[in-house]
Amino acid sequence: MGKLTCDTGRMSEVRPTRAEARLLQIERIKSTSRRLMAEKGAPGLSLREVAREMGVVSSALYRYFPTRDDLLTALIVDAYNDLGDFAERATSRVPRDDPRRQLHAAASAIRKWAKSNPHEYALLYGSPVPGYEAPRFTVEPAARVALVLSSIITDAWRHSDAEGRRDEDGKTLRGVLETRTLDGVMPGVTEPVRALSLMMWSQIFGCISFELFGHYKGTVRNANRFFAIVVDETANLVLPPDSDPTRGT
Amino acid sequence: MGKLTCDTGRMSEVRPTRAEARLLQIERIKSTSRRLMAEKGAPGLSLREVAREMGVVSSALYRYFPTRDDLLTALIVDAYNDLGDFAERATSRVPRDDPRRQLHAAASAIRKWAKSNPHEYALLYGSPVPGYEAPRFTVEPAARVALVLSSIITDAWRHSDAEGRRDEDGKTLRGVLETRTLDGVMPGVTEPVRALSLMMWSQIFGCISFELFGHYKGTVRNANRFFAIVVDETANLVLPPDSDPTRGT
């Protein structure tokens, strides 16, 4: 299907080719779905409504997505990538020698994205759709988001003179983490710091979920500042002690 | 695990009265729904299937729950109470002078409940059903769960000689938390400890959600021990330094 006949030397193409039109239509379906999802939420997303909105009959969509779940999967992948991009860009705007501020920037970006795309956030980090098994190719875009946080921590330790916290008796953490994965993602970081990084990861998303899903109602008044405090506290656990440029050494 | 048995307790009457029959039928609807939900998940819960399972026509259910959301709300309230009971009982089995073990017991109980009732957990702490606004009377049962954790911490500080961490400059935490609520729930606990307690709360549920929703796949191998480590680390933040009976003073 993806065969492009490029040797025909076709010049000024006013109309898009079949393959281009297909990609364009896929993009139109996804953006319409995103718009409707923003209004009514992911589980309420209706193929028929998407079609109606596009001025097309519902069965036409099945030419592009064989099932509703496949459309959702495409939206999930896009959302992961969007969030990953957003967090990466926010992080890269902070000087590399200030990992604490980098963490704050990354975490705030994630939270900001979540608050402006609540339904897509819920799709990624809320309850998984029952009976829906995330396909293989969603894990790589999903990992990008976590990678933003982990690489800040890894870099901080790489450029630090401090010794990472060690597993004192050497037994506490044996077999707790998947070393195979983490050796690649957080090279040179001690096991306890890796564990605390995973802890920070779930802490950040736990906070955002609680805020977004309304569990803080009645206890947290200023969610912005509370979130900043939480990030700062967990940063203390995962960053080397000499990592704050303003704070001496 | 805390399953509700609908027992009229009345022996004199062979046939139940109208009111009793009604309560009994409500209980039957809820338990059938719970069973189906355990198989197919909350969003896939179908009134018609519940009715079919009960050997009754679907419209009959509307005599008891005016809408599907009302049935879900009833299930949510029951689930919060069930989880709250379970966590309370687990906590009360640990001596009061060991708050750290109490926290471990409470957190483990919550996690255990979540793993044996994953769909109900998702209903409580996953993405909220879109367009569904949790009614007033769900917040009290919801608060019970958080109360288990917060009262362990409050008790620990009450029976401790240590001074709770103070808000040094007095400005950092001003207006961050809802003092009105927390004064009642965590009396005599300093503001930073309250904030860290909320942090612990979302940390615990964040971990459980990540584990249950599959986000730890590829990074955490032994979730039991990882969870214990996380609880222990956060316990360090919220408990008074002299609170461990085994550790001197």
Added chain:
DNA sequence: TTCTATGGGAGAGCACTGCTCTCGCAACAG
């Protein structure tokens, strides 16, 4: 006991959903 009001199940029906299938048209390839 008799009468009547009420509660609750049965069943039809409406508008909606995901999904399948067939048909016919238009753009492409050889």
Added chain:
DNA sequence: CTGTTGCGAGAGCAGTGCTCTCCCATAGAA
């Protein structure tokens, strides 16, 4: 110019939440 292929239209199936009407057994009043 002649297949082949891609794609939209439309009908149709089984399922959904929910409403409405009908009808009967029961509970309470006379």
